[in-house]
Amino acid sequence: MGFFDNILYGFQITFQPINFLFCGIGVLMGTLVGVLPGIGPAGAMALLLPATFQFSPTSTLILLAGIYYGVQYGGSTTSILVNIPGEASSVVTCIDGHQMARQGRAGPALGIAAWGSFIAGTIANLGLMFVAIPLAYAALRLGPPEYFSLMCMGLIIVTYLAQHSVLKAIMMALVGIILGSIGLDLITGLPRFTLGINELTDGAGMIPLVIGLFGISEILENLEKSLERDVFKAPLKNLWPSLKDWTQAKWAIVRGSIIGFILGILPGGGAVISSFVSYAVEKKVSRNPERFGKGAIEGVASPESANNASAGASLIPLLSLGIPPNPIMAIFFTALMIHGIQPGPLLIKQYPDLFWGLVASLYLGNALLLILNLPLIGIWVKVLRIPYKILFPLILLFCLIGVYSINNVTFDLYVMIFFGVLGWMMRKFGYEPAPLVLAYVLGPLLENALRQSLLISQGSFLIFITRPISAAALGIAFLLLLSNFFPYFRMRRREYEKFNE
Amino acid sequence: MKVFDQLSSIFWFVISTAVFIESIRLGIGKIQNPGVGFITLGASGILGILSFVLFIKATLTKEEKETEPLFSKGRWPRVLFVLFILCVYSVVMPTLGYLLSTFILMTFLFWVLERRKIWLVFTASFLSTLISYFVFSKWLNCQFPDGLFGL
Amino acid sequence: MKRIRWNMGKGMILCGFLLLLMCGLSYAQEFPTKPINMVITFSPGGSADPSMRLLASKAEKFLGQPFVTTNNGGGGGSVAMTILSKERPDGYHISGCSSTSLIRIPQFREVPYKHEDFVPIMHFGAPPSGLVVKADSPWKTLKEFVEYAKKNPGKVTYSSMGIGSPMHLAMEFIAKQEGIQWTHVPYPGSGPAFTAVLGGHVTAQSGSSESYPHVRAGTIRLLAIHHEKRFKSFPDVPTFREMGYDFINESVFMFAGPKGIPPSIVKRLDEAFRKGMEDPEFIQTMEKMEIVVSYRNSEDLKKYLEEAYDRLGKMIRELKLPKEPEKK
Incomplete structure (x- = not known):
């Protein structure tokens, strides 16, 4: 009895023809949506939702979960091929993934992303089965003070992301914080830095920002360079990750999965943060960190694993507490409500078929996605063979449609173009966009947590130190900050010793 | 890089000053009860200092190799043209409708790099417009404006 | 051409x-x-x-x-x-x-x-909207909660989906009528605001339907609602008007x-x-x-x-x- 019976029961439900079919449709649709930059799964889900009214809630959920998982798989494709992050959580993948593509190693990059996603999905699934409820309740212990300390920790990672100048990376992070503050202030509800533009009350928008900074700027740069020769001159090497790739990436995948699963439970940007954190961790533990940014396979494997694992983890608050941690989970929530099921603490007990059916379908979906994605790699790699004069208008079109489809207003297009120009200039002047994006995500979280904490504590800063989790996180943040200086000290000491000799 | 760093540091310094002033106008609050502009005040303040540091650092370093021109000759007008087209597209798309405006956009974009075979350009843009419309609008439920002619 | x-x-x-x-x-x-x-x-x-x-x-x-x-x-x-x-x-x-x-x-x-x-x-x-507290808290009714807040000024914190929302106004309405001082902690949306009360980071939440599964499961207590009539699903929960506060969620x-x-x-x-x-x-x-x-x-x-x-x-x-x- 126990887990084994439950999961067997779950598989019985999943392998019912209708559920199997729904899982397949879901992952197909999700892959398509995921590959297209900007287009979120919300539109596709809203479209399919009314069609599922006749079917059981389990089938509906399996379909939605299929889309959701499919999107996570597809996100890395455009990052690697054309340097356009499909969504914010694939931003870090661009750094090394696109470099690999330029070196003719698009195949291994895509392959390791797919395998990494599969392994991470499986690990997240195991986590979902065994520790969902305890983890959900543990996450409840994190209040504003803990968030503040965790976000401080996250911001320190910015210095790890720097490839060239740490100074410039920190400057970009500050710009990211300023950009992140655009919009309505949470505590007073008043707009700031909106320049009187109504559309900016929700902020500049994550998707237009990343597509502009990464994708559009890349296109502009390529247009400026001579296009008579192809952008991807490097000959294609192998299509699959080699044994060497695997030995380099295997621990990165495992570490990425675990980081992603733990951080994924944080509401509001868990997937984004976990991808950045796992990348920074890989760079830190690597024996030769200088390879990062120049096509290191760990730099693709670990963030891609992390964002997939966090996708799985974000189901936890919904299924065990009934709280949707992000807008896509909110659609899951609505779907359940329409079927008359109230997601909440009693969900797993009252609807075991739903929970275990869903868990089993995640295994199935994962496997289907791997089977679907590995052959696709061959096709994606051929995309790079398309002459750029044909490719670039199409990429631009996809970016335009993707960004437009978020809110159906053209204002987002202006934002994208603006950040495209900014990113183009940043490339010329030697600034990197990744720290900016991380700070853009963390900045508002940090500020809200700080101000909420101080409201709760009535203005006392002791709240950050008296709470154990918060104190520990602050301590680690401090150590991380110090660790930046260690190599510097060591270098000095070596020089000193040499001098003595 | 020397001139570049000097230029960009001045740019960021100007930005940070503007944000700094606006933050003060928004209200900083107290340290126990931070106001609307508190975080941006801090961020822009540090940004200002760092851009100053960058400026000094750039001025003090010796130039190792010759600076490449910022805009490689003859190519950047092409970039400006594409940017201009994109902006125009963003403005007219809601009134002209998706199909028509996208067709025009794609024609220009294909034309930028392939000026000889006009019929090829037209076919390519026609196909890409139509296919993208069906994929996005019919399959993925994207909601495009219909525009003047109901297209 | x-x-x-x-x-x-x-x-x-x-x-x-x-x-x-x-x-x-x-x-x-x-x-x-x-x-x-x-x-x-x-x-x-x-x-x-x-x-x-x-x-x-x-x-x-x-x-x-x-x-x-x-x-x-x-x-x-x-x-x-x-x-x-x-x-x-x-x-x-x-x-x-x-x-x-x-x-x-x-x-x-x-x-x-x-x-x-x-x-x-x-x-x-x-x-729907109403006021919720954790079920293991000592307050069984809105009256007890208000009494506690009166005796302990500044001790009670509550979360809501944002300043100026009907949920926020409801609480400030009580505060003004009863002369209470309590602290509003805004959250970006009802979900996070509810998580805050569930995790015990704030005392109460003035929120919407996200808490109802927990009310049914017995982990959260619904003290009162901001509507004209009582809800069919929670017939024992009084309205604000019944408790003497003339406030209705008008959105x-x-x-x-x-x-x-x-x-x-x-x-x-x-x-x-x-x-x-x-x-x-x-x-x-x-x-x-x-x-x-x-x-x-x-x-x-x-x-x-x-x-x-x-x-x-x-x-x-x-x-x-x-x-x-x-x-x-």
């Missing part, structure tokens, strides 16, 4: 004329003769978007024309309302919105529209169009939606989604909105809520 272009131009002009002609003809026939564009000022997910889509799909049967529904949740609905205010008032452009974006947002910050720029069509319901889910739509067209839309509300599937779904169903026709809703606008303005002044300073 030139010739082809010229021909295309001619063709376009011809098409334009034909379309204009068709538009002219369509006015002669009874409304509606073509699909109606409806923008929902919420993102997919939550209860607003599906309930509006469902009601629209029911109303289609009585109109004989489908709705083309889009979503734009930007700026709490203010982005979509700005666009709508500039549309032609022909009844083919309407929005499914919350009264919030009409009467609340313009009173807090500058938006390019006023609530008079729209003609309300009808409202069909409202999201409603409604449909509106730009000012100037002919009254006959407004009436036709109003009737179609009202008939749609009688559909058993609609009634059932509203119950499942915990939406409090209510109805007002166009004229009553207009009056209601005006009154609510004034009441809210008075409350904002009395409570001294932060407002965007007017630009010179």
Whole structure:
């Protein structure tokens, strides 16, 4: 009895023809949506939702979960091929993934992303089965003070992301914080830095920002360079990750999965943060960190694993507490409500078929996605063979449609173009966009947590130190900050010793 | 890089000053009860200092190799043209409708790099417009404006 | 080449004329003769978007024309309302919105529209709201909670989905009447605000339906609700009015169009939606989604909105809520 019976029961439900079919449709649709930059799964889900009214809630959920998982798989494709992050959580993948593509190693990059996603999905699934409820309740212990300390920790990672100048990376992070503050202030509800533009009350928008900074700027740069020769001159090497790739990436995948699963439970940007954190961790533990940014396979494997694992983890608050941690989970929530099921603490007990059916379908979906994605790699790699004069208008079109489809207003297009120009200039002047994006995500979280904490504590800063989790996180943040200086000290000491000799 | 760093540091310094002033106008609050502009005040303040540091650092370093021109000759007008087209597209798309405006956009974009075979350009843009419309609008439920002619 | 272009131009002009002609003809026939564009000022997910889509799909049967529904949740609905205010008032452009974006947002910050720029069509319901505390807390009733807050000024904290929201106003209403000092901790949305009370980071939450599964499971206690009548699903929970606080959550889910739509067209839309509300599937779904169903026709809703606008303005002044300073 126990887990084994439950999961067997779950598989019985999943392998019912209708559920199997729904899982397949879901992952197909999700892959398509995921590959297209900007287009979120919300539109596709809203479209399919009314069609599922006749079917059981389990089938509906399996379909939605299929889309959701499919999107996570597809996100890395455009990052690697054309340097356009499909969504914010694939931003870090661009750094090394696109470099690999330029070196003719698009195949291994895509392959390791797919395998990494599969392994991470499986690990997240195991986590979902065994520790969902305890983890959900543990996450409840994190209040504003803990968030503040965790976000401080996250911001320190910015210095790890720097490839060239740490100074410039920190400057970009500050710009990211300023950009992140655009919009309505949470505590007073008043707009700031909106320049009187109504559309900016929700902020500049994550998707237009990343597509502009990464994708559009890349296109502009390529247009400026001579296009008579192809952008991807490097000959294609192998299509699959080699044994060497695997030995380099295997621990990165495992570490990425675990980081992603733990951080994924944080509401509001868990997937984004976990991808950045796992990348920074890989760079830190690597024996030769200088390879990062120049096509290191760990730099693709670990963030891609992390964002997939966090996708799985974000189901936890919904299924065990009934709280949707992000807008896509909110659609899951609505779907359940329409079927008359109230997601909440009693969900797993009252609807075991739903929970275990869903868990089993995640295994199935994962496997289907791997089977679907590995052959696709061959096709994606051929995309790079398309002459750029044909490719670039199409990429631009996809970016335009993707960004437009978020809110159906053209204002987002202006934002994208603006950040495209900014990113183009940043490339010329030697600034990197990744720290900016991380700070853009963390900045508002940090500020809200700080101000909420101080409201709760009535203005006392002791709240950050008296709470154990918060104190520990602050301590680690401090150590991380110090660790930046260690190599510097060591270098000095070596020089000193040499001098003595 | 020397001139570049000097230029960009001045740019960021100007930005940070503007944000700094606006933050003060928004209200900083107290340290126990931070106001609307508190975080941006801090961020822009540090940004200002760092851009100053960058400026000094750039001025003090010796130039190792010759600076490449910022805009490689003859190519950047092409970039400006594409940017201009994109902006125009963003403005007219809601009134002209998706199909028509996208067709025009794609024609220009294909034309930028392939000026000889006009019929090829037209076919390519026609196909890409139509296919993208069906994929996005019919399959993925994207909601495009219909525009003047109901297209 | 030139010739082809010229021909295309001619063709376009011809098409334009034909379309204009068709538009002219369509006015002669009874409304509606073509699909109606409806923008929902919420993102997919939550209860607003599906309930509006469902009601629209029911109303289609009585109109004989489908709705083309889009979503734009930007700026709490203010982005979509700005666009709508500039549309032609022909009844083919309407929005499914919350009264919030009409009467609340313009009173807090500058938006390019006023609530008079729209003609309300009808409202069909409202999201539920009420006050919850953890079930292992010592307060069994609202009275006990208020007593505690009175004796311990500054000790009670509560979360809500944001400043100026009906949930926030409800708490400040009590505070003013009873002379209580408690601290409001705003969160970005009802979900995070509920997580805060569940995790014990704040004492209470003034929130919406996200807590009801937990109320049923016995981990959270619903003290009182902000509505006129008690809920069917929680018959023991009193309303604020019953407890002596004259506060009602006045926000409603409604449909509106730009000012100037002919009254006959407004009436036709109003009737179609009202008939749609009688559909058993609609009634059932509203119950499942915990939406409090209510109805007002166009004229009553207009009056209601005006009154609510004034009441809210008075409350904002009395409570001294932060407002965007007017630009010179």
